[in-house]
Amino acid sequence: MAYLYIESGIMSQERRVLIDARGLACPGPITEIVKAYRNAKNGDVLEVWATDPGFKPDVEAWIKRTGNQLLELREEKDKIVAVIKVTAKK
Numbered sequence: 001m002a003y004l005y006i007e008s009g010i011m012s013q014e015r016r017v018l019i020d021a022r023g024l025a026c027p028g029p030i031t032e033i034v035k036a037y038r039n040a041k042n043g044d045v046l047e048v049w050a051t052d053p054g055f056k057p058d059v060e061a062w063i064k065r066t067g068n069q070l071l072e073l074r075e076e077k078d079k080i081v082a083v084i085k086v087t088a089k090k
Contacts, residue, residue: 015040019048022079026054030062037066037086045071046084055080 017036021029029050036046048059056073059082063070067088074081 015044017044017046019046021048021050021052021055023051025052026058028052029055030058033059033062033084037068040086040089042086042089044086046082046086048082048084049079050082051079053080055082059084 017040019029019032019036021032024032029048029052033046033048040046048055052058056075059073060070063084069085069087070082071085072081072083
């Protein structure tokens with residue numbers, strides 16, 4: 001199960017949402033992104049932690065399909081981290 005932690009910026013309207021999708025297999029991490037995206041606004045940042053090796057190409061495809069911005073995609077020792085800026089909400 002993934003958990004969402006929301007931090008509101010004191011000096012801005014930006015929200016940062018941490019999506020912990022470690023341990024979830026495909027399509028779990030993308031499903032959790034979609035859930036958080038439904039409540040997001042343009043300018044919000046979604047940081048996703050995943051362990052599924054298929055997550056990297058999946059998140060790149062989701063970004064391409066939705067038109068949002070991938071700020072960072074990196075592999076750490078124990079997880080893959082994607083940082084997404086919401087830019088395509090209408």
